[in-house]
Amino acid sequence: MKKQLMTGVLATLLSSTTMAATDITWWHAMSGQLGETVNTIARDFNASQDEYNIKPVFKGSYVETLTAGIAAYRADQAPNILQVADVGAATIINARGVAKPVEDILVESGYGFNNQDYIAGVRNFYADSNGKMIGMPFNSSTPVLYYNKDILAKVGVDAPKTYEEMEQVASKLKEQGYATFSQSLTPWIMFENFKSRHNLPVANKNNGFDAPATKIMINTPDMAMHFNKLKDWSDKGYYKYYGSDWDANQTPFEKEQVAMWLGSSGSFGGLRNRVDFELGTTYLPYWQSMNKDAGRTFIGGAALFAIDGKPKKEQQAVAAFFSFLTSPETQMFWHKSTGYVTVTKAAYALTKKSGYYQEQPDAEVGVKQLSLPGGEWTKGYRLGFYSQIQEIMHREFDNVFANRISVEKALNNIDKESQVILSRFARTVR
């Protein structure tokens, strides 16, 4: 009896210590296997200490998560951490006082912060114009080129490094009856990362970092040249445009209808399991004629934003979680189980040391590409209402590749409509 009473008292004591732990919430958009991994990370964090308790909540797609976050913020019910995709970064960063910079949150809680710890391509994307990191890069990927080694070997060509080589390879592939490539997400691969790879500006006002951009660099000679080439290749059957849907462009590669596919560096895990051929991965192609020292690309994916205006204790909990999240071990676990790149140099080094890249060489391509030398225009971009602009791009490029309008007309349409949208956004920023 006495013993039972003691256990009872002990249990109450224990539960009261867990009750005393600070609870924080994390709204994310990671479904399926990714969601499971998120839950594992949260569980590990909760088990690693007993002061804080994080609760991940799946809120649907990126859009649904952001919409839910906005609605909750307006009703003073915002979560502590909100996951926001690259496209929505400007939406949250430009809204004064919504997000508390990760750098501040970490430093205030005594964790210290040095942005040089982060991989070059990751460092500035979610930072302000002074390089202060606002959002914590979480699931990060970048576009790379996947190729079918079997087909290329049969035709006797190597994977192209440049678009010039791509054109030569394409004519040889065509002789053997193969289409050369498809790609998923035109604005991301053929505009944003095309610009970064060639070190060209994406938008005015320092890519939108210094002040809200009012014009994107879409109606430019480089874009006109590139899209006219793509259109030409599409007419010749080199390039296959299957619409704006991601999977509709990836599936033909898996079914060996096209020899190459430009897609996310995070896709290799799923791809490798699904295809019957030897898979190869390499850097995103570039035009030798445009920039012979092509550099790094941007990160895609999403970042975690700490919502400001929460009690100090909760902000400390967020800081503790961010610190846990960026530890090399957590990063390596995330990298290996999802295919997203590691965001810190230490995590990259640890993964390298573990011998992972010997068995999974494809996994390293994204990280290496993000670590290539960069230039003035490779930091990232900040564009308000950008998902509306991407929508316009999809619409216009659908029309271009279906022979309904010319490349020049499409670029001009995007330019004009995006200026209206950007200037509207600029007026909402105070």
Next chain:
Amino acid sequence: MEQRQQYTHSALPYFLLVPQIAIIAIFFFYPAAEAVYLSFMLEDPWGQSSLFVGLENYTILFNSTEYLKSVVFTLGFALVVSFLSLSIALLLAVKANNILHGKGAYKITLTWVYAVAPAVAGIMGGFMFNPHIGVFTEIFASLGWDFSLYTDPFDATFVLVLVSVWKQVSVNFIYFLAGLQSISYAVNEAAMLDCESDRRRFWTITFPLLAPTGFFLLVINLTYAFFETFGVIDTLTSGGPGGGTTSLVYKIYRDGFIGTDLGGSAAQSVVLLVLVLALTWVQFKFVEKRVHY
């Protein structure tokens, strides 16, 4: 004295109406008023800044060729979907009503589609018409039709209409069948003695007697085509290709929720509200006059 009599009503009827009025006020009038207010504003999504811009949102809308395209698409789509789902359902109901044996089997197989949600219907359509694994894409290809859901607006519209009609026929079927069964047997019998032609009997006797049901269904179907096909569009085409299947409701969602442009999206909602009110008025003013209850 007599006048005062009018004011001695009990408050009870009003009291009983309160719940209904409250629901309408909270879920309809308040959001509608909010939409009207927002349509004159330019706001950042977080509600940090709010700027009165007068009619700017409307000006942008009416100067946009894409919006005009969306209006034309929506009206055309609504008419085609309503016409097809009403006429197919009527044909099926008339035929099913005349069957003597196995009537139940026909009724059940024709109505169970009713349980399928538009979004689910859209996903099923997405599988069947998928460019790479779709059964129908292959069948069309073997017939020489280079069918492409994601790149050809005509093909995309074709699938949307097909799925939307398929989904709606069952609802119409139930109502038409009920309508047919409520026509008195005596009338039919008398007509049969006077007129031998099935077709003539249908157009002169059955169809006018079905008119009240038909009118009700017309209103329901247009509303369905305007609003509920959202789920089908979202799961099948997302408004593409080339923006060719963006209905007004879908555009409101895209610009407001994905594009986070609340003002522009609110202006579109107000326009849609006015459009639907006008359409409803026309229906009741002109079509209902020809319906005899």
